[in-house]
Every structure is written in C-alpha cells, then in structure tokens.
Amino acid sequence: MSPPVIQIRDLTKVYRMGEVEVPALKGINLSVDRGEFVAIMGPSGSGKSTLMNIVGCLDRPTSGIYLLDGIDVSRLDRDRRAEIRNAKIGFVFQSFNLLARTRTTENVELPLLYSDLGLSRVERDRRARRAIAQVGLAGREDHYPSQLSGGQQQRVAIARALVTEPAILLADEPTGNLDTRTSEEIIGIFQALNDAGKTVVLITHEADIAAHAKRVVHVRDGRIGDDERIVQVRANPAIVATEDEELVPAAASSSSVPAWSPERT
Amino acid sequence: MRVSLLRLWNITKVGLMAISRNKMRSALTMLGIIIGVACVIAMVAVGSGASSSIQSTISSLGTNFIMIFPGAATQSGARIFTGESKLTPEDVEAIKTEAPAVAYASAGVRAAGQVVAGELNWGTSIYGVDVDWPFIRAWNTSQGAFFTEGDVKTSAKVCVLGSTVADNLFPAGDGVGQAIRIKHVPFRVVGVLEKKGGNMMGQDQDDQIIAPYTTVMKQLQGTAKLNLIYVSAAGSDQVPEAEKEIEALLRQRHRLQPGQDSDFTMRSQEEIASTAAQTTQTLSILLGSVAAISLLVGGIGIMNIMLVSVTERTREIGIRLAIGAKGRHVLIQFLLEAVALSVAGGAIGIGIGVTASHLISKFAGWPTNVSTGSIALAFGFAAAIGVFFGFYPARQASRLDPIDALRYE
Numbered sequence: 001m002s003p004p005v006i007q008i009r010d011l012t013k014v015y016r017m018g019e020v021e022v023p024a025l026k027g028i029n030l031s032v033d034r035g036e037f038v039a040i041m042g043p044s045g046s047g048k049s050t051l052m053n054i055v056g057c058l059d060r061p062t063s064g065i066y067l068l069d070g071i072d073v074s075r076l077d078r079d080r081r082a083e084i085r086n087a088k089i090g091f092v093f094q095s096f097n098l099l100a101r102t103r104t105t106e107n108v109e110l111p112l113l114y115s116d117l118g119l120s121r122v123e124r125d126r127r128a129r130r131a132i133a134q135v136g137l138a139g140r141e142d143h144y145p146s147q148l149s150g151g152q153q154q155r156v157a158i159a160r161a162l163v164t165e166p167a168i169l170l171a172d173e174p175t176g177n178l179d180t181r182t183s184e185e186i187i188g189i190f191q192a193l194n195d196a197g198k199t200v201v202l203i204t205h206e207a208d209i210a211a212h213a214k215r216v217v218h219v220r221d222g223r224i225g226d227d228e229r230i231v232q233v234r235a236n237p238a239i240v241a242t243e244d245e246e247l248v249p250a251a252a253s254s255s256s257v258p259a260w261s262p263e264r265t
Numbered sequence: 266m267r268v269s270l271l272r273l274w275n276i277t278k279v280g281l282m283a284i285s286r287n288k289m290r291s292a293l294t295m296l297g298i299i300i301g302v303a304c305v306i307a308m309v310a311v312g313s314g315a316s317s318s319i320q321s322t323i324s325s326l327g328t329n330f331i332m333i334f335p336g337a338a339t340q341s342g343a344r345i346f347t348g349e350s351k352l353t354p355e356d357v358e359a360i361k362t363e364a365p366a367v368a369y370a371s372a373g374v375r376a377a378g379q380v381v382a383g384e385l386n387w388g389t390s391i392y393g394v395d396v397d398w399p400f401i402r403a404w405n406t407s408q409g410a411f412f413t414e415g416d417v418k419t420s421a422k423v424c425v426l427g428s429t430v431a432d433n434l435f436p437a438g439d440g441v442g443q444a445i446r447i448k449h450v451p452f453r454v455v456g457v458l459e460k461k462g463g464n465m466m467g468q469d470q471d472d473q474i475i476a477p478y479t480t481v482m483k484q485l486q487g488t489a490k491l492n493l494i495y496v497s498a499a500g501s502d503q504v505p506e507a508e509k510e511i512e513a514l515l516r517q518r519h520r521l522q523p524g525q526d527s528d529f530t531m532r533s534q535e536e537i538a539s540t541a542a543q544t545t546q547t548l549s550i551l552l553g554s555v556a557a558i559s560l561l562v563g564g565i566g567i568m569n570i571m572l573v574s575v576t577e578r579t580r581e582i583g584i585r586l587a588i589g590a591k592g593r594h595v596l597i598q599f600l601l602e603a604v605a606l607s608v609a610g611g612a613i614g615i616g617i618g619v620t621a622s623h624l625i626s627k628f629a630g631w632p633t634n635v636s637t638g639s640i641a642l643a644f645g646f647a648a649a650i651g652v653f654f655g656f657y658p659a660r661q662a663s664r665l666d667p668i669d670a671l672r673y674e
Binding site: 053056078083097098102115 | 282286584585588589591593594667668671
C-alpha cells in the first residue's frame with residue numbers, strides 16, 4: 001500500500017482579528033488514501049472552508065503537519081505553494097470560475113501555462129482535448145463559457161482540474177449552483193473519475209451529495225466529528241479502478257454510454 | 266526567472282485580449298500618451314528642422330557676416346530704436362579704409378513701395394546697397410550683372426531684381442534691360458539675383474529689389490542716413506576683431522564719451538542665428554513641457570485604469586493564482602498589459618506627431634525634420650511609462666491572496 005495522499009496531524013488554524021484570536025481548526029487529524037472519494041461535510045462556520053483552503057494549499061496551518069503526496073506542504077512559501085497547487089491539486093469551485101470570453105480549450109489549458117513541465121503548444125492542446133473528452137464535452141472545444149449551460153461549465157472546470165493529472169481533485173461545493181439533475185451528472189463524473197483511480201475530496205454541506213462519496217468526514221466546530229465509510233453498491237463493470245490507469249475509464253473508448261450518464265447514478 | 270518565452274507570449278496574449286475587450290476605455294487611456302508622444306515628435310521635428318534651416322541660413326547670409334544697425338542694444342539683446350540713425354556713408358568709407366579686419370563693407374538703406382512693369386505691379390522692399398554687397402552676402406546674379414561703382418557714384422536709376430520679384434513682374438523671364446517704375450521713378454533692370462529662398466524667420470529673401478544706395482537715398486527716401494551697414498570680416502576668426510575695430514572707429518567718429526551707450530548695434534551671423542535659435546528653443550520648451558505633462562498625466566491614466574482593471578479582474582487573478590500562477594506571472598501579465606497600452610498609444614502618437622510635423626511645415630511654413638531617432642526616443646519613452654506606471658497596479662495584483670480574490674464579488 002502506497003502512503004496516504006493526504007496526511008494531516010494535529011492541524012490547527014487560528015485567525016487573528018485585531019486583538020482577538022479566532023480558532024477555526026482545533027486539531028484535525030485526517031488521512032486520505034489514494035483512490036478514495038471523501039466528502040467533507042459540515043455546516044457553515046464549522047471550519048470546513050478553512051480546512052479546504054489548507055488542504056488546497058491556498059493557506060498555511062497555524063500548527064500541525066500536512067503531507068500532500070508525501071511532501072510536507074505546511075510550511076511552504078507562496079511560490080512553492082503555487083507550484084504544489086499547479087502540480088498536485090485540481091480545483092473545482094462552486095461558481096465554476098472559468099475565464100469569461102475564453103474558449104473551452106484555453107480555459108482547460110490554463111494550468112499548463114503556469115506549469116513547470118514546459119509542454120509544447122501541441123502537447124498542451126492534446127492534453128486539454130483529452131481532458132475535455134473525459135468530461136463528455138468533446139465537440140464544444142471552441143465554445144465560450146457564455147455559450148455553455150451551468151453543468152457544462154462545471155464540466156469544463158473539472159477538465160481544467162484534470163489536465164495537470166493532479167494527485168487529488170478538490171471540489172468545493174461543486175454542485176452548489178446547479179439544479180438537482182445537473183448535480184447528479186456532475187457527481188457522476190466525480191464517481192467515474194474516482195472509479196478510474198482519481199482521489200476525490202469533495203466539500204459540501206448537502207447530505208444527498210455527500211452520500212455519493214465512499215467516505216464522509218464530518219467537521220464540527222473545528223474538529224473532525226464522525227468519519228463514516230459508506231459501502232456503496234454500484235455496478236460498474238465497465239470501469240476498472242487502478243491507480244496507474246490513465247484517467248479514462250478503461251472501457252470508455254469502446255463503451256457508447258458515458259460513465260456519468262444520469263441513468264446510472 | 267523561470268518564465269520561458271513561450272509562457273511570456275501566452276501571458277502577453279492574455280493581456281492583449283483584455284485590452285481589445287475594452288476598446289473605448291483603452292483608447293481613452295492611451296490618449297494622454299498619444300498627445301505626449303505626438304508632442305515629443307513635433308517638438309523634435311520643429312527643433313531640428315529649425316536648427317538645420319539656421320545652419321543653411323547662416324551660410325546663405327554670407328561668410329563672416331556682420332550687420333550694423335542704428336540704435337543702442339539693451340541688455341537683453343533687444344534693439345530699441347526710436348531716434349534718427351547716426352550711420353552715414355562716410356562711416357562705411359571709414360570702416361573700409363581704417364578697419365584692417367574688415368574685407369568688405371556696404372551701406373544699406375531700405376525703402377518699400379509699389380513696383381510697376383508694364384501692366385504688372387508688385388509690392389516689395391527696395392534695398393539700396395554698395396557694390397561690395399554681393400561679396401558680403403555671397404550672392405550672385407543669375408541673369409545680367411550687378412550694378413557698377415560708376416552707377417553708385419552717379420546715382421544711376423538701375424536695379425537688380427530678386428527672383429520672386431522678377432518672376433512676378435516678368436513671367437517670361439526677360440526682365441534684364443527692361444524698364445520698371447519704383448514709386449513712379451523709372452529704373453532700368455540690369456540683373457536678376459540667384460534664388461536664395463526663405464531666411465530663418467520665414468521671410469522670402471528673393472522678394473526684394475537691390476539698387477545703388479545713392480539712388481535709393483535720393484530718389485526714394487530723401488535722407489542722408491543709413492538704415493544699416495553690411496560688413497564682411499577678412500576671415501571667420503577675425504569676426505570678433507572686426508567688431509572691436511568697428512566699435513572703436515564708430516564711437517570715435519560719432520564722438521561718444523567713454524561710458525556713453527553706443528548709438529549703433531552690431532550683430533554677427535552667429536548672434537543672428539542664436540537669436541533665431543532662441544525663438545525655436547522657446548517653442549521647443551513649450552512643446553516639451555506639454556509633452557512632459559501629457560506623458561505624466563497619460564501615465565497616471567494608465568495606472569488608474571490598470572488599478573480599475575485589477576479590481577475588476579480580482580476573481581480572474583484568484584483563479585489564476587489558485588491553479589498555480591505565481592505572483593510574478595500575474596505581475597508580468599498586468600505589466601505587459603500596461604506596456605501594451607502605452608506602446609500602442611506611443612505608436613498612434615508617433616503617427617499623429619509625424620502628420621502634425623508635416624502640417625506645421627506646410628501651413629506655418631516652419632521647416633521640420635522628423636528623425637528616426639526621435640521616433641525611437643518617443644517609443645522608448647512610452648514603453649518606459651508603461652513599465653513605470655504599470656508596476657504599482659501589477660504588484661497589487663500579484664500580491665492578492667488567492668482565497669480573498671476567489672471570494673471577491
């Protein structure tokens with residue numbers, strides 16, 4: 001068994017507001033293995049956003065240790081954290097956060113522009129198109145966000161998160177701006193990606209969304225509450241989940257039914 | 266810096282896209298730079314055009330040229346002349362014989378009037394001079410010949426036409442030998458002068474008639490005093506010496522006590538040129554200050570609009586930072602945007618400046634000279650302004666916290 005992709009020990013975060021110290025996280029211990037699909041749940045004010053910012057290397061903990069993919073990222077400076085975010089984390093936000101007036105491919109390519117991989121234009125384009133196909137948007141490469149529905153925009157965002165082949169997908173309320181049906185579709189994509197071996201961390205406050213994960217971690221008052229593993233009975237014969245697989249579901253190329261089609265969830 | 270060329274180009278493209286999205290705003294932002302750069306171009310064009318025309322005028326005045334005017338010079342160099350001239354033909358004779366540093370000297374009297382030839386007439390200036398004048402001004406006739414010493418002695422009614430006058434009175438070019446009437450006095454045309462063009466004040470030097478000074482004094486003016494004396498020093502290094510000699514000689518002849526102001530003023534060609542240079546310098550300074558202020562204001566305009574742009578695009582910056590852009594990537598993006606704005610403004614300004622220079626020379630008659638150096642200078646200046654005024658907003662952008670930026674509505 002390879003080491004956990006996320007290892008968090010005694011993590012605290014204290015915000016200083018003038019004279020007052022506001023503890024947001026009061027000692028979090030969390031370990032996420034490769035290939036897991038974890039939902040982090042909690043009401044607003046529980047500290048789950050703070051946790052997500054630290055897990056996403058957008059912020060640093062006040063104390064404690066955070067190992068991401070074996071690297072201690074809890075003390076890194078701004079630029080190093082930017083590199084880690086670029087290489088290891090794929091963000092999916094509630095409000096999609098695509099660049100307006102920018103084509104699908106260009107939006108998806110964006111992280112590669114800042115990567116240290118130094119990919120050629122052709123290679124970037126190839127990767128972007130592959131990620132777009134993975135989320136079922138093939139044929140919409142040249143669309144602008146304004147020409148896409150909310151669900152489609154979120155798929156572009158997921159493709160953008162996938163394009164660097166990160167260690168974890170970190171989704172912050174990814175269905176918060178979507179209707180129920182579209183939400184199911186988006187969750188379906190995460191499930192399919194997870195089945196293909198991707199580690200997915202989902203932050204949500206909706207129980208029915210969290211129910212699609214394999215494991216639900218409850219954050220309450222800056223601490224981890226329940227940590228339940230859900231055994232889901234999902235029939236996915238077409239999908240072989242191994243870590244080293246490409247992100248494409250193994251049989252997807254031969255299967256005409258996309259893995260995230262609503263009928264299957 | 267690990268920002269590859271490829272990445273730099275990608276970031277540049279992003280900036281250019283942002284500019285083209287807000288065309289009106291970008292155009293207004295560039296306005297200050299456009300005006301500033303246009304002023305720089307026009308300023309340098311007028312300045313260098315003037316200085317080159319001064320150079321050519323100096324040589325067209327004749328070598329080692331000195332003019333003596335009646336009246337005292339004040340400290341600022343301006344000549345105030347109200348009384349009667351004290352300069353006489355005898356003064357000229359004395360300068361010729363008693364000042365060793367002087368090669369040529371000629372009396373000069375001025376008159377103006379209507380000139381009639383057949384059915385054509387023309388209003389012009391008439392200068393009465395001596396036979397030394399063509400040598401002093403280095404000015405030859407293109408047709409006929411200059412009048413002779415005998416003509417001067419006998420106050421002969423002969424004249425030499427400037428080429429403009431000749432063209433207007435004798436369009437067929439057959440002026441030599443013909444009769445004209447200057448203020449009703451009949452004159453015979455003995456020659457036509459070579460074309461010389463405008464002087465540094467923009468006056469047409471060819472619009473004049475030259476006649477023996479004796480004739481002009483008797484027939485046209487009726488005074489025994491001179492309006493000016495033309496002198497040529499024996500060599501260019503002898504100009505100051507000649508001035509000293511003339512000064513002493515004329516003061517003695519006019520019986521001036523030591524300490525008393527001279528009743529005449531001397532101007533060498535360099536002094537004349539420097540007076541003209543001062544005029545154009547004043548204009549250059551004026552244009553230069555307009556350019557400087559305009560570039561400053563333009564730069565502040567760019568800074569302002571970039572700050573607005575950073576605020577507007579906080580979310581975009583947040584996205585970029587979140588997916589792995591480093592501070593310097595964002596810094597370069599916004600800096601390049603500011604530079605692109607100022608450089609585009611600079612390019613437009615250069616176009617307008619060049620056009621304006623042409624218009625100035627066409628309508629105001631000022632000689633202008635647009636040099637590639639001034640274009641490069643203006644362009645470099647515009648780019649530098651973009652960097653200078655774009656840096657602060659770009660740094661603000663690069664220092665944004667990704668969490669706050671993403672949350673920004």
